[in-house]
Structure formats: C-alpha cells, structure tokens
Amino acid sequence: MGEAKIFLMFLTMVFLKGAVSEVHTVGDELGWNTGANFGSWSREYNFSVGDTLVFKYLKGQHNVYEVIEATYRSCNGSTGVLATYESGNDQIELNKAKKYWFICNFAGHCLGGMRFFIDVKEANSTNIRPTTPQSEPIPPPPPPPANSCAAIYVFDGWSFWVSLVAFGVLLQL
Numbered sequence: 319m320g321e322a323k324i325f326l327m328f329l330t331m332v333f334l335k336g337a338v339s340e341v342h343t344v345g346d347e348l349g350w351n352t353g354a355n356f357g358s359w360s361r362e363y364n365f366s367v368g369d370t371l372v373f374k375y376l377k378g379q380h381n382v383y384e385v386i387e388a389t390y391r392s393c394n395g396s397t398g399v400l401a402t403y404e405s406g407n408d409q410i411e412l413n414k415a416k417k418y419w420f421i422c423n424f425a426g427h428c429l430g431g432m433r434f435f436i437d438v439k440e441a442n443s444t445n446i447r448p449t450t451p452q453s454e455p456i457p458p459p460p461p462p463p464a465n466s467c468a469a470i471y472v473f474d475g476w477s478f479w480v481s482l483v484a485f486g487v488l489l490q491l
C-alpha cells in the first residue's frame with residue numbers, strides 16, 4: 319500500500335471520528351482549588367468519550383474523588399466513591415458515555431464548591447465546534463471576499479484545506 323493511500327485513509331478516519339480527543343484542565347488556569355467555580359467551568363465545555371480531564375493542584379492540599387451522585391450531593395466521601403486520585407496532576411480519561419461526579423474530599427472543600435459533574439457524550443462526528451474560550455477577544459471580521467465562491471471557503475476553512483490536501487494526494491496516486 320502506498321504512502322499516499324495510507325494518508326488518505328488517515329484523513330478519512332479523522333473525518334469519520336470527528337473531533338480529535340481533547341484535554342480539559344479542570345478550572346482552567348485556576349486549577350483544582352478553592353475559590354474556583356467548577357459549576358460554571360463544567361458548563362463551558364462539551365465532553366466526549368476519549369477526552370481527558372486533568373486536575374492540577376498542590377499535592378496534599380486537595381484530592382479528587384470520583385463519586386456517585388448521592389455522594390456528590392451530600393459531600394460525604396465515606397461512601398459512594400468510585401475512584402480516588404491525589405497526585406496533584408491527575409489525568410482521568412473519560413472512557414464512558416455517562417455522568418461523572420467529582421468532589422474534593424478535604425474537610426469543607428466539597429461544601430465550599432470543589433465539586434462538579436459532567437455529562438460525557440459519545441464522540442459525535444457531526445458535533446465539531448470550536449473550543450475557544452468565550453473570554454478571548456473576537457477577531458475583526460475578514461474583509462469581504464472577491465466573489466461568492468470564495469465566501470463559501472472562508473466559512474468552511476478547516477475542512478476546505480484538508481479536502482485540498484486530499485485532492486492533491488489523489489492526483490499523485
């Protein structure tokens with residue numbers, strides 16, 4: 319099998335799979351700490367099977383318990399615990415389409431706001447969307463295109479370029 323064909327298969331796989339897996343740092347730049355609002359953080363993103371959550375915190379100051387819903391609501395980490403992490407840089411792969419519930423089990427931290435849940439969906443090829451945080455400034459609109467044909471490509475940028483590369487490879491087969 320030629321390299322070009324392998325490359326084409328790779329492109330096809332990328333399209334079929336849809337968005338490439340994402341890594342989400344919990345709390346963004348604030349990390350897994352008191353004072354961050356994890357409810358609003360978790361609502362800012364879509365989570366898909368294959369994505370990874372990263373909890374960053376000072377080891378010994380916090381921990382991460384994956385728990386059942388009742389434990390998330392009670393903040394009582396003595397029961398209903400599915401997994402525990404305490405490295406300070408915990409990487410958790412979201413490998414199931416389900417709700418994940420997380421708390422910090424240090425005294426008072428969960429009740430103080432260190433808890434959230436996410437609803438992880440099956441990876442979906444029709445749900446490709448930019449993940450740029452809303453707080454980033456919006457770039458000025460591009461100048462008007464010279465003709466309507468160009469306009470279509472302007473609004474379909476990424477897939478247009480991939481198609482162009484794939485077409486170029488096809489020509490060389």
Ligand SMILES: [Cu+2]
Nearest residue numbers: 380422424427
């Ligand atoms: Cu904590």
